[in-house]
Amino acid sequence: MLQAPDCCSPMVREPLGEADAKALAGMFKAMGDPVRLRLLSLIASHEGGEACVCDLTGEFDVSQPTISHHLRVLREAGLIDCERRGTWVYYWVLPAALDRLGSLLSTSASVATASS
Amino acid sequence: MLQAPDCCSPMVREPLGEADAKALAGMFKAMGDPVRLRLLSLIASHEGGEACVCDLTGEFDVSQPTISHHLRVLREAGLIDCERRGTWVYYWVLPAALDRLGSLLSTSASVATASS
DNA sequence: TCCTTGCATCGACGACTGTCAAGATAGACA
DNA sequence: TGTCTATCTTGACAGTCGTCGATGCAAGGA
Numbered sequence: 640m641l642q643a644p645d646c647c648s649p650m651v652r653e654p655l656g657e658a659d660a661k662a663l664a665g666m667f668k669a670m671g672d673p674v675r676l677r678l679l680s681l682i683a684s685h686e687g688g689e690a691c692v693c694d695l696t697g698e699f700d701v702s703q704p705t706i707s708h709h710l711r712v713l714r715e716a717g718l719i720d721c722e723r724r725g726t727w728v729y730y731w732v733l734p735a736a737l738d739r740l741g742s743l744l745s746t747s748a749s750v751a752t753a754s755s
Numbered sequence: 756m757l758q759a760p761d762c763c764s765p766m767v768r769e770p771l772g773e774a775d776a777k778a779l780a781g782m783f784k785a786m787g788d789p790v791r792l793r794l795l796s797l798i799a800s801h802e803g804g805e806a807c808v809c810d811l812t813g814e815f816d817v818s819q820p821t822i823s824h825h826l827r828v829l830r831e832a833g834l835i836d837c838e839r840r841g842t843w844v845y846y847w848v849l850p851a852a853l854d855r856l857g858s859l860l861s862t863s864a865s866v867a868t869a870s871s
Numbered sequence: 872t873c874c875t876t877g878c879a880t881c882g883a884c885g886a887c888t889g890t891c892a893a894g895a896t897a898g899a900c901a
Numbered sequence: 902t903g904t905c906t907a908t909c910t911t912g913a914c915a916g917t918c919g920t921c922g923a924t925g926c927a928a929g930g931a
Contacts, residue, residue: 673776808909826909
C-alpha cells in the first residue's frame, strides 16, 4: 500500500460520494481542455520535472494571456504548483494529484493491491 | 474512438501530441462534472458491472432528462455503452477507456510496464 | 533613473454547458 | 387496438468557458 487514499479507491469498486465527486470532478475538468492537457504533459515530461512559462508558450497557437489563464486553472485545481525565480516563473506537476486520479481509474487488472 | 493502448504512455514520460490531447481531453471533460463522475462510478461499481437508468435516477437531485443527457455525454465520450433489454436500458463502463486514461496518469512508480 | 523582458490580470466577447418542462418514442401487456 | 411505464429528445434559459487585446507589475540591465 503506497498510499491510503480512503477517498479514492477505484470507482469500479465503490461509488463516489457527493463531496469526493465534486472535488475529483474539478481536477478532471481542469484536464478536460486540449491546451491544458498538453500543458500538463509538457510540464510533467520536461527536463527536471519543471518548466518555465517561456518553455511552454511557443508550443501553442494561443496567446500568452491564454496560456497564463490555463496555468492558473491547473494550479487552482491542485494539479500543478509554481514559483518565481528571478525573471522566470517555473511550474511543476504535483504527483500526488495524478496518483489520486489514477487510483480512481484503475480497473480490475490492478485492483489486487487494494484488497484491504 | 478506436482504442490504441500504446498511444498513451504516461504523460510524465513524453508530451502529448495535439490529436491525442484533443481525444483524451474529451474523455476527461466528460468526467469533469460531479453528476457524471458519480454516474460513472455508480455504473462501474454496480452489481454485475452494469446498471439500468432506473437504478441511477434515484441517487441524484436532478431530473431524469438531465440524467439521460449526462449518460449520453459519457457514451459519446466513449466511456460507457448501453443496450436496451425490453423496457429497460442498461449501461456499462468500457474498461479500456479507463485503462487508457489511467496509464496516461501513472507516475514513475508504475512506468515500468509501459514498454512503448 | 528609465527601458526591456517575462508573466499575470482585466474586461469583453461569442460559444458552449447544465438544467428543466414538455413532448416523443419504444416496449410490455390487456 | 389502446394504455401504461421507462427512457430519450427537444427547446429554451441562465450561467460558465476559452480566447483575445490592453494593461499592470516585478525583476534585471544600462
